[in-house]
Amino acid sequence: MTDQVVVKNPQAQRRKKNLILGFNIFLFLLPALFLFISILIAPIVVSVYRSFQDWNGMSAGKWCEPNIFQNYIDMFTNSVTMNFVVALKNSLILAFFSVFVQLPLSLGLALVLGRKPKGERFFLTVFFMPVLISTVVIGQLWLKIYNPDYGLLNSFLKLINLDTWTHIWVSDPKTALGSIIVPTIWQYVGYHMLLMYAGVKGVSPDLREAAMLDGATPGQVDRYVVIPIIKPIIRVSVIFAVTGSLKAYDLVFILTGGGPQKLTEVPSTLLQQQLFLANKYGMGSAISVMLIILCFAFALLITAVFREKDN
Amino acid sequence: MKKRLVSVLVAAVMALSLAACGAEGGAATPAGGGDAAGGSGDAPAATADAGSGEAITLNMWCIATESDSNRHSYEAAIADMAKNHPEITLNWEAIENQAYKTKIKAAVAADEMPDIFFTWSCAFLGDFVKANKVYCLDDAYKAYASELPEVMMGNSTYDGKHYGVPLTMNIVGLFANMDLLKQVGYDEIPGSYDEFIKCCDALKAANIIPFGCAGKETWCVTEYLESVIEKSVGADALNDIFLGRATWNNPDVGAAVDEFQKLVNNGYFDPSGAGLTNDEVKANFMAGKYAFYMNGTWNCADFAADEAFYQKVKVSEFPVINADKAKLGQLIGGPSDTLAVAASSPNAARAADYTFELGKLICHYGYLDGCGLPAWTPYGDTSGINGLTQAVSEICAKADSYVLFGDTAMSAEDATTYLSYVDQVYGCQVNGTQFIEGLAKDIR
Numbered sequence: 153m154t155d156q157v158v159v160k161n162p163q164a165q166r167r168k169k170n171l172i173l174g175f176n177i178f179l180f181l182l183p184a185l186f187l188f189i190s191i192l193i194a195p196i197v198v199s200v201y202r203s204f205q206d207w208n209g210m211s212a213g214k215w216c217e218p219n220i221f222q223n224y225i226d227m228f229t230n231s232v233t234m235n236f237v238v239a240l241k242n243s244l245i246l247a248f249f250s251v252f253v254q255l256p257l258s259l260g261l262a263l264v265l266g267r268k269p270k271g272e273r274f275f276l277t278v279f280f281m282p283v284l285i286s287t288v289v290i291g292q293l294w295l296k297i298y299n300p301d302y303g304l305l306n307s308f309l310k311l312i313n314l315d316t317w318t319h320i321w322v323s324d325p326k327t328a329l330g331s332i333i334v335p336t337i338w339q340y341v342g343y344h345m346l347l348m349y350a351g352v353k354g355v356s357p358d359l360r361e362a363a364m365l366d367g368a369t370p371g372q373v374d375r376y377v378v379i380p381i382i383k384p385i386i387r388v389s390v391i392f393a394v395t396g397s398l399k400a401y402d403l404v405f406i407l408t409g410g411g412p413q414k415l416t417e418v419p420s421t422l423l424q425q426q427l428f429l430a431n432k433y434g435m436g437s438a439i440s441v442m443l444i445i446l447c448f449a450f451a452l453l454i455t456a457v458f459r460e461k462d463n
Numbered sequence: 464m465k466k467r468l469v470s471v472l473v474a475a476v477m478a479l480s481l482a483a484c485g486a487e488g489g490a491a492t493p494a495g496g497g498d499a500a501g502g503s504g505d506a507p508a509a510t511a512d513a514g515s516g517e518a519i520t521l522n523m524w525c526i527a528t529e530s531d532s533n534r535h536s537y538e539a540a541i542a543d544m545a546k547n548h549p550e551i552t553l554n555w556e557a558i559e560n561q562a563y564k565t566k567i568k569a570a571v572a573a574d575e576m577p578d579i580f581f582t583w584s585c586a587f588l589g590d591f592v593k594a595n596k597v598y599c600l601d602d603a604y605k606a607y608a609s610e611l612p613e614v615m616m617g618n619s620t621y622d623g624k625h626y627g628v629p630l631t632m633n634i635v636g637l638f639a640n641m642d643l644l645k646q647v648g649y650d651e652i653p654g655s656y657d658e659f660i661k662c663c664d665a666l667k668a669a670n671i672i673p674f675g676c677a678g679k680e681t682w683c684v685t686e687y688l689e690s691v692i693e694k695s696v697g698a699d700a701l702n703d704i705f706l707g708r709a710t711w712n713n714p715d716v717g718a719a720v721d722e723f724q725k726l727v728n729n730g731y732f733d734p735s736g737a738g739l740t741n742d743e744v745k746a747n748f749m750a751g752k753y754a755f756y757m758n759g760t761w762n763c764a765d766f767a768a769d770e771a772f773y774q775k776v777k778v779s780e781f782p783v784i785n786a787d788k789a790k791l792g793q794l795i796g797g798p799s800d801t802l803a804v805a806a807s808s809p810n811a812a813r814a815a816d817y818t819f820e821l822g823k824l825i826c827h828y829g830y831l832d833g834c835g836l837p838a839w840t841p842y843g844d845t846s847g848i849n850g851l852t853q854a855v856s857e858i859c860a861k862a863d864s865y866v867l868f869g870d871t872a873m874s875a876e877d878a879t880t881y882l883s884y885v886d887q888v889y890g891c892q893v894n895g896t897q898f899i900e901g902l903a904k905d906i907r
Contacts, residue, residue, distance in 0.1 A: 208593030208875075209572035230905075300735040323678060323738030325890070330506065378465035409679055412737055413556035415888035431590060433572065 196444060202437035209433035216434065227355045230309035236439065239417040240446075246333055246418070247397035247450075253270075254337040255389055258344035263374045268351030276349065280342040287339070293405030294335040298322050298407075322408050332407050336400065344389045351382035387458045394454065395447045419443050465567045469596055478769055502588035516550050519810050521817060522577035524570075525802075530742060532764040532834045533631075533800075533825070540824035544817070552816060561680065561735035568875075570597050576805035579821075584618035584801045584866055584870040586874045591803070592621045598804040600625045603815035610823065615798050615838040618867065627801035628822035631835030632795030634865070635686045636760045636778040636855060643671050643754040648901045652779040656694075659782050663731045666754050674726070676889075677744040678737030681882040684889045687759045688723050689795050690781040695719035698793035698864040705872040715788065717895035720888055722784060727891060737889075757781070759796070760855045763833040767849035778854050792863035798838045799871050877906045 184408040204220045207213030216222035253449035261279055265272050282290065297304045298321040306318040321331045355378050363373045379386070404410065410425070411418040417425075419439055425435035496627055527537040531533035536558070539555060558566055563581070570576045571591050591597050604616070604625050611629070619627025639652045663673040679868045693701050696715040703709035704716065723893075726732065733753060739757070745765070748756040756762075766776050776875040783789050802813045802822050823839050830837040831845065833852035836859055848856075870878040875893050884902055887893045892899065 208590065208594070209568065210596060238464065298738075300738070320735045320738055323735070344503040408738075411679060411886065412888050413892050424565065425879065429875065430569045431568060 162308060175201060190383075196441075199437045199440050199444075202434055203441045205434040207434040207437075207439075208430070208431040209427070213434060215382060223435045224442070226435065227438055227442065235417065236419065236442075238415065239419045239422050242329060242416060243398045243400060243418050245329065245372050246400055247394045249333050249337060249394035250340070251390055254341055254392055255344055255386070257337075258341050258389070259348055259379075259386070261341070261345045262348035262352050263378065265349055265376070266355075267370065276346075279345055281341045282341075283343045285339075287402040288406060290335060290339055291403050292330075293323070293376035294403075295407060298331055303335075318369075323412045325412055325415050327410050328412060332404055335404055335407070339403070340393075340396070344393065347385055347389055348382060352378055355381050383458065383462075387456055389455065390458075391454050392452050396452045397449065398443060398446055476858035476866045507804065515777050516551070516889045519813060520552040520554060520811065521808075521814050522581060522800075523579040523581075524563070524567065524577045525551055525555065525557050525581035527559050527560055527581075528557045529628070531557070532761045532832070533829055535764075536832050537833055538824050539828040540821055543824050544821050547820070548817065552811070553817075574807055576807060578808040578810060579802055579818050582627065582801050582803050583799050583871045584629065585799070585871050586878070587871055588618055588627055588801060588803060589621055589906065590875055592626050596806050598628045598806045598808065598811040598815060600815050600819070603812070607819045607823070610840050611819075611838065615624070617779055618798055619801050619803070622890060627803045628818050628840035629798040629802040630802065630822055630826050631705045631761070632798035632802070632838050632859075633760045633835040634794045634855065634859065634862075635690055635781075635838075636762075636858075636866075637690075637781050638748070638756045638758065638762065638766070639777050639779065640748065640751060640754050640775050641777050642775045643751065646671065652777055653777075655784060656782040656784045661863050662754075663726075663729070665733075669731060672753050673731040673732045674736075674746045674755050674757070675733050675748045676757070676888075677739050677741040677768070678738045678889060679739055680741050681886050681889075682870055683744070683758065684717075685882070685884050686759070687726075688720070688885055688888065689866070689869055690757060691723045691726075692719040692794055692868055693717055693795055694789045695722060695784045697788040697790075698866050702864070702866045705866065705869050707719065707734065707906075710903050711899050711906060713899060717899040719784070720895035720898045724888065724891055724894065727889065743849050751775075760836075760852070761834045762850040763835075763849060763855060764829075767851055769835050773849070773871065776851065778858075780858050785806075790863060792861050794858070794862050794865050795868060797865040800835075804894055850904070880905045888891070 201211065201224055204212035204216055206216050206222070219225060266278055269275070276316075296302075298317070300306055300320040304323075305321065309315065310315045319327050321327050359381075360373055361379050363377050368376065399420060400418050401424070404416060404418050404421055405424075408416040410421040419442070423436050423439045423443070426432045426439060501782070505750055514833060525537060527533045537555075537557070541555060544553065567576070567580060567582070571594065572579075574596070576596065582591070588597065601624055604611070613833065615629050615632070616625050616627070619625060637652065641650075642648075643666065644652070644662065647662065647669050649662050649665075653659040653662045666673045669787060675685070689701070696713065700709065700713065700715070704711055704713065714854050731745070733744075736747075739747075744753075745756065745758070745762065747753060749766070749769060760778065763778070767773050780794060781790060783791055802825075804811055804818055807813050826837050826839045827842065830841060830852070831848060833849040836852070836856055866872075869881055873881055881902065884893065884905075885896055888898055
């Protein structure tokens with residue numbers, strides 16, 4: 153009898169200890185969990201719920217008619233007031249340029265700076281500076297550059313006798329989107345460069361030296377040693393660039409406001425317009441849900457593509 | 464052991480902070496929660512007596528930013544109110560026009576409105592009234608009825624109840640830089656449409672841009688388009704369409720839109736204006752870049768304040784295009800700028816009285832400054848009012864009828880649709896027929 157008690161007690165004590173440990177872990181996680189649910193999960197759930205409603209944000213909402221998915225249907229079919237397809241296309245164009253122009257530029261700069269050139273710190277600061285400047289300031293700065301009357305760009309073109317190339321950059325349907333893409337790329341080159349530069353600096357000098365001893369040129373070292381090692385960072389940069397393009401808002405709003413004729417709208421400017429100008433909170437919620445889905449989908453897709461390449 | 468103690472302390476602090484947050488949220492609910500029933504007119508009496516001298520603080524949002532023509536009238540009126548009512552502290556914030564529309568709607572949706580807020584009458588305020596977010600001003604109005612004619616309250620009256628204090632009334636004016644017109648042989652603004660077009664052609668031939676219009680702010684395009692439509696189809700027809708009593712599918716409106724596009728395609732508008740804001744276009748007009756500028760008569764104050772420019776500028780109404788249906792005196796505009804009181808205000812009754820007094824003073828100073836015509840009966844010496852405002856006053860004295868600005872007359876959803884079409888008309892992406900058919904289909 154006494155022996156049995158002795159045998160049982162350690163198990164019970166261990167269970168009790170585990171229980172206390174589990175409770176402690178739960179207790180410590182509770183504040184973070186609470187914040188995570190209240191700040192992230194709850195708003196998403198509410199947005200999904202509201203996206204099926206015809207709601208003006210003030211009165212009580214009612215379910216969409218005749219179809220509960222009416223907001224989602226309108227999103228893809230209403231081409232005059234709410235051209236989501238054009239907005240999405242613009243975001244994808246922005247994402248394309250971010251991935252295939254901005255990131256190679258950032259990678260190039262990171263690799264060059266990673267070779268410890270003279271003035272490395274200075275150039276690092278200069279390239280990173282646009283990231284530190286407020287987007288509103290950058291928007292205003294580029295508006296001045298694009299100004300058709302006194303702007304730097306048109307003045308420069310006139311100076312080199314290219315008068316025919318001058319444009320009303322932000323309001324010409326042919327150049328408006330390009331006018332947004334250029335400053336967006338310029339602003340975030342430094343950001344991605346810094347991420348990649350940290351990765352490049354993390355590459356062991358032994359590996360570089362070994363490759364050099366084998367006769368590799370600096371370019372070959374970068375291509376066959378450094379880039380494969382920093383691939384996880386490049387993947388993160390691609391995810392940031394694509395999701396950032398899908399969520400783009402501030403520069404678009406300042407430079408073109410979605411115009412001319414809504415040709416430079418992006419999902420976020422549409423979202424703002426539907427929520428606060430048209431009082432269509434149901435539709436705004438549907439757009440935000442669609443944005444969340446797209447961001448997750450692209451993040452998963454990019455991860456899968458990189459995994460496939462690794463395999 | 465030390466680590467454990469620190470961990471327990473950190474956990475305790477976090478738990479306490481969360482508990483504190485919860486308690487604060489709960490306590491704040493009654494104050495901000497002004498429930499819908501509170502403001503719908505049959506609201507229970509506000510907590511504070513309107514006539515009591517108890518010290519209170521009121522918050523106000525408006526659009527009288529530093530660059531706004533009305534800024535001085537707000538500052539002067541608020542200074543007077545501070546003298547007359549030392550027991551009331553007013554915290555006021557001015558937000559840029561376009562951003563304000565977003566901000567006030569977000570505040571209404573979140574039930575976080577200031578006690579007093581600027582609004583546009585008709586549908587803009589109507590949406591808030593429908594949602595029971597606005598305090599009914601019927602009781603407070605009784606004391607001011609002799610100074611504020613009932614007719615001026617019309618645009619902010621819903622189901623027979625008053626919800627807004629009108630400030631000034633404005634119309635769309637055709638401002639002209641007479642120095643530029645003189646260069647092409649015109650001493651006066653042309654009175655007939657044919658003559659007006661000839662004048663535009665002459666200006667163009669002399670390398671002077673006839674019109675400046677801010678394409679970045681679609682409401683500026685409506686100032687031109689609505690004038691062209693009104694002077695083609697008549698005020699009654701346009702009013703019926705704006706108020707939903709008639710369909711948009713009116714061929715005369717389509718023809719008027721085509722006429723407007725002719726002005727665009729003839730190169731009368733500054734092409735770079737499409738990428739500019741109204742402030743930039745206005746500055747260009749004052750700098751002599753354009754001959755004409757169609758915009759609200761609230762601009763008279765700024766034009767009069769610039770002595771050199773004041774000598775050059777004249778104002779008129781847009782000429783009649785189709786004399787069979789329209790006539791001079793049919794104007795776009797009316798009392799739209801309004802102050803309202805939030806139903807959720809804990810001092811709504813006193814805020815209502817305060818708003819009437821403040822509105823009267825803003826109207827008074829605004830009229831003296833030339834920011835518009837008074838919605839209230841004018842008082843004091845008004846002989847110093849600038850010539851432009853006096854000219855507007857003369858135009859209004861001969862007015863036959865007013866059609867309120869389209870985006871103010873329509874609900875937010877319809878106005879957004881309407882402005883999208885106007886944007887496309889200005890960009891010549893749709894023609895008159897597509898405009899009327901599209902709006903007839905999309906505005907339900």
